[in-house]
Amino acid sequence: MDRSTLRRKADVLRTLHGNGRLLVLPNVWDPIGARIVEAAGLPAVATASAAISASLGYVDGEAISRGTMLEIVGRIARSVEVPVSADMERGYGESLAELRETIRLLVAAGAVGLNIEDSLGEEESLRGVDEQCQRIATVREAAAAEGVPLVINARADAFLTALPAAAEERLEETVRRAEAYARAGADCIYPIGPGDRATVSLLRARIRHPINILAHARAMSLAEMQEIGIDRVSFGPGLFRSGLQRFADSVARLAALGPYDAVANDLMPRDEVQRYLMGGPETGP
């Protein structure tokens, strides 16, 4: 995709934050999912790294290679006209040089935004705040060098980690990091985990920048999120894992020579599938 198109898309994605409307991002893992999201009238598409990894057989947490992840991101970005934000886990590279290369490849793939995490894999400890700020600043610089003002959604993972232990400390740590990350170049802060009205309202009151909330089983409704001024909501691998449960249930029934109503009725009709596929830009290669 040419750089002026990507710049325009990045600008569009940026204006979808902080405008008083909740940006709803039902995270996808394949091009047809992106087409369906676009056709539903949603103004942007976001990927779920855990879903892309799992669908290809990799456990979560950068077990998938950067090249494979970006191949899928590229397929998704080429399949829709709306801006695409890619979940890039920890950035697929520990050194700043590797991180810069990730950004170069991300822009080449056609994404105009990204999530980047501040937690460190399985042990779930947090990266130091200065180091994470340096990484966010590196993303910002590398994006500028590519001529595309990527929208940076900075994950603030304090609520996921074992430490700090107390909820109040986690909140303070998140607020502190939110400010630091925004100064380093983040456009949106993603304190993944809390979804209850009390905690999210506190985060909203204390963070002056756009906020992304994860929707999950114990989280407030989308209408409430919009009401209290949340900018963006995403679902992680929720839609993927919902489909996967249905798939596994169906397979278990079929293996027992049971009824197959679920895979014979309530299907998306073939013509409708084709319409989604014909509706967008050329897919390739």
Added chain:
Amino acid sequence: MDRSTLRRKADVLRTLHGNGRLLVLPNVWDPIGARIVEAAGLPAVATASAAISASLGYVDGEAISRGTMLEIVGRIARSVEVPVSADMERGYGESLAELRETIRLLVAAGAVGLNIEDSLGEEESLRGVDEQCQRIATVREAAAAEGVPLVINARADAFLTALPAAAEERLEETVRRAEAYARAGADCIYPIGPGDRATVSLLRARIRHPINILAHARAMSLAEMQEIGIDRVSFGPGLFRSGLQRFADSVARLAALGPYDAVANDLMPRDEVQRYLMGGPETGP
């Protein structure tokens, strides 16, 4: 995968036909789907080309490139221990030389069986029977040259085509082709379309070779298929399109800031997803 492993897997897949038990193949489009099928105790995995194509943004009917299709087939084949049969549409190559190359690449990808169609794309006319026999014989020879006795599931698409018009003629055409295809090297005949007990029973009575039936909304139960001696049942893109309808319904609700129960509850738990991913052979690259 080394050739002796592939030979063994092809032999296993072949013995799953004609043994009095219905081989149930809930067609998959990604590695985790294959893992779930294997974990359910099913002895083989089959792909759905229409699902693989659609998930990557391509309309059905060889719009996807051979290379991209085989990349996914390879990922699936590497993700399970059980034999994998790949839906290869019309063979991704009109000339016999191209068809031979498809078979070489298919074996390299690790598949040990394939579906090959005798209809010609959108117009849905049938290839001449002699030409299709030559193609099946070419698949058999090319597989032998690779040292792997691929299990050939020969689609007999007369029931899909506009001509011959009468149901009785379609049946006769299918029976005639079944014999010819088996002589040319097919292991199993796949008369896609009919699922009612009357027609399937007639096909069973008239065809002396293993038969694959497509399960669909108006087809008989799996138990009935087993009862009348059907060898193999597959679901085409049914499981995929079932999941897709659920996904599209969820996206429509989310776009309207509606409830998101469906993507927050009844999810496959993260630990269970991880177990499927850890349970199989190494995935790569």
